[in-house]
């Protein structure tokens with residue numbers, strides 16, 4: 001068992017858990033029930049944690065997490081040239097190649 005992520009909310013943890021599971025990475029959410037005792041615990045300890053069963057899959061899990069975080073980093077921005085919506089981390093439009101970020 002190895003911890004690969006600390007999620008801000010249980011909803012995030014569930015989403016990550018489902019995604020990892022769909023990639024064939026068995027995992028568990030720990031600390032799920034700790035939120036009820038928030039007053040007694042340091043804040044960080046009450047957040048849901050994602051633990052994977054197989055340490056050998058740590059790198060794969062981290063990579064998947066990175067992709068998820070990048071994909072949800074922004075809602076996306078419309079291209080000023082063609083109006084196509086691009087992910088927020090794109091520097092140029094995937095459709096027409098025009099520069100974004102303005």
Ligand SMILES: [Zn+2]
Nearest residue numbers: 079082093096
């Ligand atoms: Zn464009």
